[in-house]
Amino acid sequence: MFEALHHVALVVTDLERAKRFYGEVLGLELLPDRPAFPFPGAWYAIGEDQLHLIVHEGAKTLRGATTIDSRDGHFAVRVRDAAEVKARLDAAGWPCDDRPNSVTGWHQLFAADPDGNVIEFNSKKT
Structure with missing residues (x-):
């Protein structure tokens, strides 16, 4: 019945x-075909x-802090090498919580975007 997780929406x-954070610091590809939402x-x-x-001034999901808290709500992105993501964040002077020897069995790296949305980047241990 369920096929995949299609997207994550962040306010x-x-x-x-x-x-600038998602495109320039992280290097994600901006999709050109976003519908003309109001x-x-x-x-x-x-x-x-x-x-x-999504810009939504009445949102109730903003954390109100940019501290990195891995136990707070977050989404995780599987990456080829978490150390590569860490290098990008370090080059931009962006704080992160690096856990190369996490008890999960994979390399975990946590960061918060400018609005405090927490992101986990994880990869197989190298």
């Missing part, structure tokens, strides 16, 4: 700032899946 407060947003490709950014 952002400043679309251009969020696009609100600002952007769609990015993550493999076969998507990340949707």
Whole structure:
């Protein structure tokens, strides 16, 4: 019945700032075919899946903090090498919580976007 997770939608407060993080810092591909919704947003490709950014001033999902808390709500992206993502974040001066020897059995790396949305990047241990 269920085929796949199609997309994750995140609320952002400043679309251009969020696009700089997801597009420039992380290097995600901006999808050009976002429908003409009556609100600002952007769609990015993550493999076969998507990340949707939505500007919604009445949102109740914003954390109100940019601290990295891996136990708070987050989404996870499987990456080829978490160390490569860490290098991108480090080059941009972006804070992260690196766990190369996580008890999960894979390399975990956590970061928060400019609005405090927590993202886990994980890969097989190298």
